Amino acid sequence: MQVGIDQIGFYTPNKYVDMVDLAHARNEDPNKFLIGIGQRKMSVADQTQDAVSMGINATLRYLDQVELAKVGLLIVGTESGVDQSKSASLFIKSALNLPVNVRTFEVKEACFGMTAGIMIARDYVRLHPNHSAIVIGADIARYGVNTGGEVTQGAGSISILIKADPQIMTLNDGHSAYSADINDFWRPNDSPVALVDGKYSKNVYLDFFKHTYTAYQTQTGSKTSDFTALLYHLPFVKMGFKANQLAIEKEDEETKKRLADNFTASACYSKEIGNIYTASLYLSLLSLLENAQLPENAKIGLFSYGSGAMGEFYSGQIVNNYEQALHKTADQTMIARRQKLSIPEYEQIFNRALQVPEDGLELASDEQSGMWYFAGTENHVRQYRQK
Known part of the structure; x- marks a missing residue:
């Protein structure tokens, strides 16, 4: 029996900064960013996007092709956790309406977290070949405005379905x-x-x-x-x-x-x-x-x-x-749909996203219809809604 990747889902927020614009604003040669770092753009998450909402949106890319009754495991690897105790995966499981018997938890070891989840999922499916596992990596890389690491920021999520006899790649x-x-x-x-x-x-x-x-x-x-x-x-x-x-x-x-x-x-x-x-x-x-x-x-x-x-x-x-299991057009549309931000707009959105919203304040999303977002807290409980 072979186990591996059967589906891949992807999400990135609907805003970006162009590296040439950022270089000019920071009085740098654009080639330092374009060639020296190798980046052209970076996605920017506003206050309504976090590891949970991005993980939900990435998984929705393929969820209609999953036998939900066979999903036995859901793992989220992130270093952008939303709670010191409760796992991001529980919020995601609820939004996706996964069965109550799904085992679910969050893994943390910097950028290694999703790989750790995939190794756990691989071994789980080998022992339970009639089950599948969802593994999500979701993160917002933040170093701060006008810092040395600013050019290496970004935001997004990848969700992977691990199962026996996969359509994309065996491990x-x-x-x-x-x-x-x-x-x-x-x-x-x-x-x-x-x-x-x-x-x-x-x-x-x-x-x-x-x-x-x-x-x-x-x-x-x-x-x-x-x-x-x-x-x-x-x-x-x-x-x-x-x-x-x-x-x-x-x-x-x-x-x-x-x-x-x-x-x-x-x-x-x-x-x-x-x-x-x-x-x-x-x-x-x-x-x-x-x-x-x-x-x-x-x-x-x-x-x-x-x-x-x-x-x-x-x-x-x-x-x-393997091409038949991909969502190439949707993925490329996801990237192309993003709105370009001016540097002042980016700085304002970035700094606002660092702040914890006042409890009871409802946040509004400018994402497209069907996307999930963080809507703020009620009695300090995080609320997630679909646009």
Whole structure:
């Protein structure tokens, strides 16, 4: 029995900032952001979007194709949790009307959280082959206006259905993991924005990639030339580009071109949306699937990284006719529908979103009909509504 990814759902908020505009406002050369960082735009979440609402919206992309009675597990990986106790997954389960017997919880380890959820879901389905599992990564990357990390912000969610005999990608046996207690990035309980040692974090990311990728090759006997594509967690596109260069530097020209071309395809959506923490690696996967032509049984390598720090490398095989299970037109429409913000508009929306709304104040959403949003709190209980 093979277990893997059967469906992928995607959501990003309906506003964005252009990196050229941001560069001009910060008195920077636009090429520093466009080339040096590798970003073109970044999605901006207003006060009505959070990890819960984005996770709901991403899952709704495919929920009508799921046998709800067979869903046995719902996991949310996030570092943008809405409560110190109650899981984001319970709000999502309620909105999606999932069965009462679904086991559900939230996972946290920086940007590694969704991968942790997928590994748990994979093992769950292997033991319960008649059940499926929903795994969601949903995050808002915030460093603050006019900070060093500002250009690496973003917002969005990816939702994945894990089941037996999947339509998109099977998950191979074997993985390599590497962890260490370090302080390259963190967000204290009393801070609405993350703290990061940017240069140190870049070095740790590349070091963890080398550790996990080398260990995976030793464990499985895999060669770089065996892979159709290598995918990366993309806090910003240039970070993954550097890791990919390390992987291909000693390879033949055919392998270099294939992996370079497919990296470019995998980064298309991240360039437009920015950093979405736990879901970034799986946005890379979605981008590859919808922007590249992959051969039958293509082998895909995935490098997951979460600051603090946890890294893992694993792989999967693309299923024949995977394209039929994608929602390419809807996904690209989702990106294209966004409203461009001026820099003053972006700064106002960003700073307002850092504030906790007054209890009892009802928030209104400017999203399109059918989308879910955070509507404020009543007696300090979070309220979610559908537009």
